[in-house]
Amino acid sequence: MEPAEGQRPLIGIVSGQERDGEAARLALPRAYVSAVEKAGGAPLVIPLVEDTRLAESYLDVLDGLLLAGGGDVDPAHFGEDPSPHLGSVDPERDAVELALARRALELDLPILGICRGMQVLNVAAGGSLYQDIGTQVPHAIQHRQSAPRWYPLHEVRLEPESLVGRIFQVESVRVNSFHHQAVRTVAPSFRVAAKSRDAVIEAVESRAHAFAVGVQWHPECMVERYPVQRLLFAAFVKAARAARARRTAPAETARAATAPAARG
Numbered sequence: 140m141e142p143a144e145g146q147r148p149l150i151g152i153v154s155g156q157e158r159d160g161e162a163a164r165l166a167l168p169r170a171y172v173s174a175v176e177k178a179g180g181a182p183l184v185i186p187l188v189e190d191t192r193l194a195e196s197y198l199d200v201l202d203g204l205l206l207a208g209g210g211d212v213d214p215a216h217f218g219e220d221p222s223p224h225l226g227s228v229d230p231e232r233d234a235v236e237l238a239l240a241r242r243a244l245e246l247d248l249p250i251l252g253i254c255r256g257m258q259v260l261n262v263a264a265g266g267s268l269y270q271d272i273g274t275q276v277p278h279a280i281q282h283r284q285s286a287p288r289w290y291p292l293h294e295v296r297l298e299p300e301s302l303v304g305r306i307f308q309v310e311s312v313r314v315n316s317f318h319h320q321a322v323r324t325v326a327p328s329f330r331v332a333a334k335s336r337d338a339v340i341e342a343v344e345s346r347a348h349a350f351a352v353g354v355q356w357h358p359e360c361m362v363e364r365y366p367v368q369r370l371l372f373a374a375f376v377k378a379a380r381a382a383r384a385r386r387t388a389p390a391e392t393a394r395a396a397t398a399p400a401a402r403g
């Protein structure tokens with residue numbers, strides 16, 4: 140049975156932006172919204188705001204945070220100068236997403252990072268990235284497909300004992316691939332959950348949080364044709380529902396306790 144609308148956990152999805160000269164418009168592929176909605180979550184798009192403290196305050200009403208795909212993370216955030224092969228960087232988006240990811244980790248709010256989102260999550264937690272697979276990872280396979288978005292171009296091997304491995308319940312799965320950056324040093328409290336055959340890290344997860352997972356592929360583009368990819372969104376929404384229960388239960392108890400005084 141579909142949960143009542145009020146019971147759907149609120150999943151914040153941070154918007155990207157596109158620049159047209161001086162004008163910027165917020166932009167987010169609808170596939171993220173659709174995948175969360177179909178998994179039983181209530182998607183809510185978070186705008187890029189200037190004040191990162193304001194951005195963090197949105198987490199007060201959210202039950203989960205989804206970090207979407209996009210351009211490159213500025214390597215300054217992991218202590219490196221830019222490689223000549225660095226792609227486009229968006230300082231405003233980096234600032235908002237890193238602040239949100241760090242605060243969500245502090246709150247143990249469920250986080251799902253997709254592609255760039257996995258990289259943001261890893262950097263927020265203290266890890267680093269390859270700025271360009273092609274020039275930094277010897278013998279790498281192709282990770283930037285020109286095949287259709289939904290098409291699974293390469294295989295990833297899942298760590299059976301990892302949360303991601305338990306979610307997918309298979310040892311390997313074929314995935315799409317649209318990245319030229321990749322996780323280099325895994326954040327201290329995180330572990331590798333999946334790799335492609337060239338040893339590029341394709342999924343990471345926190346060992347210290349209820350649900351902080353990043354995948355390098357784009358499951359939101361695959362869910363229509365490959366139902367196995369829906370398992371990831373289902374697990375994320377389930378974790379968000381549990382977070383919502385934790386968040387609302389004490390508040391309701393507190394409200395009941397203070398109600399008579401408030402009336403007086």
Ligand code: MN
Nearest residue numbers: 282316317355
């Ligand atoms: Mn890949």
